[in-house]
Amino acid sequence: MKYFQYLAERFPPQQFTLLAGLLAAVAGVCLQAQAYGRVRSFQPILLAFVALLFFLFRLRLFDEIKDYAHDLLFYPDRPLQRGLVSTGDIKRLIVVSLAVEIAVAACAGRLPLAYFAVSLAYSVLMFKEFFAPAWLRQRFTLYIFLHELLAIPLFFYAASMQVPAGRLYADPLAWAVVLFLGFQLFFLEIARKMRPPELENAARDTYTAQYGVGGASILLVVAAAAALKLGLMSCGGSNRYMAALPLFIYFCYSIRVFSRSRDARASKAVFNAAVAYFTLLNAAAIWAALA
Secondary structure: HHHHHHHHHHHHHHHHHHHHHHHHHHHHHHHHHEEEEEEOOOHHHHHHHHHHHHHHHHHHHHHHHHHHHHHHHHHHHHHHHHHOOOOOHHHHHHHHHHHHHHHHHHHOHHHHHHHHHHHHHHHHHHHHHHOOOOHOOOHHHHHHHHHHHOOHHHHHHHOOOOOOOOOOHHHHHHHHHHHHHHHHHHHHHHHHHOOOOOHOOOOOOOHHHHHHHHHHHHHHHHHHHHHHHHHHHHHHOOOOHHHHHHHHHHEEEEEEEEHHHOOHHHHHHHHHHHHHHHHHHHHHHHHHOOO
């Protein structure tokens, strides 16, 4: 039961199943529709879903160990810090997750296995904080940039499962899909770490603490707009995709409300709008690609 409680608090299955499922579906539908004129097989999409789900889970587990001292100081109520699970439990979960990831990558073929190997190696570098943890943590923007770069090999890994082996990295559509997925993760991460001033703590590990409410709001709008544009490119520019535009406008409106009111309720509304926008953005891309 302790593992179920840990998942509920730190990796809610219903949320991350939706996240990984939509990301895998977009990669599969957009790339297969372009290559074959239709969705040729759902098996690669399912493989990408499992691969992304367990990769994201392992990243969470890596962070639990990497950030243990930091969280003990600033977030003592988290499961590992309050003793619900131990570091040994976390390490066992890492072994299980890695076993699933390696099995999926091996089943997917040589090219996906190569992209997985690069993604895995980069995630280990992140776990080690590029062997300069103190220096890097003092440079928030660089820290975030280096961590967001993982999206490139990770989503090329998912993309390589969908189409025949080849120079995927030279395909403009593949880059559009990869960056589309990457910017969506980025704006979700920003929205998750937008707090009103009264809820900030001494850790200063949020975008609002580092850039101010105004700066973080601008960054969030730019990331959301970039995702909107890249999604249009990913689905071939179909007019169907514009179904996502009204929710983009609403998302921007919720950000503006928060930037003016700066309270907890408006902050929560921003995250809820981000999740709704993410969901519709991917649904619209899938619908448009199938046109």
